[in-house]
Amino acid sequence: DGGITQSPKYLFRKEGQNVTLSCEQNLNHDAMYWYRQDPGQGLRLIYYSQIVNDFQKGDIAEGYSVSREKKESFPLTVTSAQKNPTAFYLCASSETGLGATLHFGNGTRLTVT
Amino acid sequence: GENVEQHPSTLSVQEGDSAVIKCTYSDSASNYFPWYKQELGKGPQLIIDIRSNVGEKKDQRIAVTLNKTAKHFSLHITETQPEDSAVYFCAAFPQAGTALIFGKGTTLSVSS
Numbered sequence: 001d002g003g004i005t006q007s008p009k010y011l012f013r014k015e016g017q018n019v020t021l022s023c024e025q026n027l028n029h030d031a032m033y034w035y036r037q038d039p040g041q042g043l044r045l046i047y048y049s050q051i052v053n054d055f056q057k058g059d060i061a062e063g064y065s066v067s068r069e070k071k072e073s074f075p076l077t078v079t080s081a082q083k084n085p086t087a088f089y090l091c092a093s094s095e096t097g098l099g100a101t102l103h104f105g106n107g108t109r110l111t112v113t
Numbered sequence: 114g115e116n117v118e119q120h121p122s123t124l125s126v127q128e129g130d131s132a133v134i135k136c137t138y139s140d141s142a143s144n145y146f147p148w149y150k151q152e153l154g155k156g157p158q159l160i161i162d163i164r165s166n167v168g169e170k171k172d173q174r175i176a177v178t179l180n181k182t183a184k185h186f187s188l189h190i191t192e193t194q195p196e197d198s199a200v201y202f203c204a205a206f207p208q209a210g211t212a213l214i215f216g217k218g219t220t221l222s223v224s225s
Contacts, residue, residue: 004156033212040122042217043157043202058212059114090156098206099145099164102213104156 003027006091006105013085013112021076021108023091029103030096032074036060037088037107046089049074050096078110085112115140115207119216126193128225136203136216137185145206146179146186147213150199157202161188193223 005024013019025032031050035043045058049068063082068074074093078085090107094100116139126132138146144165149157163170163177163186170177174193179186190197200220204213 035215040217042119043215045212045214048212059214092156099162101147101159101162102149102157104149104158106154106156 004091004093004103004105006089006108009106009108011108011110013110015112016080017112018080019078019085019110019112021078021089021091021110023074023076023105025072025074025093025103027093027103028071029093030071031094031100032068033092033094033102034058034064034066034074034076035090035092037090043090046076078112085110115143115205115214117203117205117214117216119203119219121219122217123220123222125222125224128193128195128223130193132190132193132197132221132223134188134201134203134219134221135185136187136205137183138205139184140205140207141181141184143205143207146177147204147206148175148177148188149202149204149215151202151218152199157200160201190221193221195223195225197221198223 007022033048034046047066049055065077092102092104094102119136147162150160151157176189200218203216
């Protein structure tokens with residue numbers, strides 16, 4: 001089945017540690033995205049990539065980093081510089097262009113203590 | 114940049130009633146407005162969308178209306194069912210080469 005795979009579903013880290021969230025897609029989509037979801041805050045855009053080896057910052061990129069070395073993979077690193085890293089993280093992919101449907105993974109819930 | 118406001122944040126209805134969720138956007142260049150439904154523990158899924166050259170679109174029990182002049186769009190769900198209970202997000206697409214900007218979501222509860 002085609003889709004977006006995010007792993008793991010739950011992730012726990014100690015404060016001060018960097019952590020990388022995995023996102024893989026087999027939909028052959030050029031574009032990939034990372035959103036952060038907090039209660040009452042909706043989905044806020046962290047980073048997006050329209051093509052391999054290129055990516056742009058979203059509204060809340062501070063404290064995060066990404067890479068796009070392969071079309072099917074778009075890992076997100078939450079660095080120790082992110083002040084409030086505990087959240088639900090959603091990865092998505094789409095074709096490029098107006099009106100392209102975002103296909104979301106089922107998310108990773110990160111807890112940092 | 115684009116800003117999307119969504120109201121209400123929570124909505125409770127009885128089964129069979131209608132539900133309406135409203136969104137406003139700030140960037141007049143935005144030209145695509147989808148609605149996503151998120152069930153518990155899952156990622157959001159597209160349920161309906163509308164482009165700026167259309168005023169209304171309907172798909173069975175759900176419909177979306179768009180008023181470009183006022184920069185607002187709404188989701189209408191008729192004959193609600195318990196399985197409609199979920200979080201609904203509206204979004205706007207500012208321009209080519211960017212990404213969807215989402216509202217803060219509406220938690221819809223349908224009681225039987």
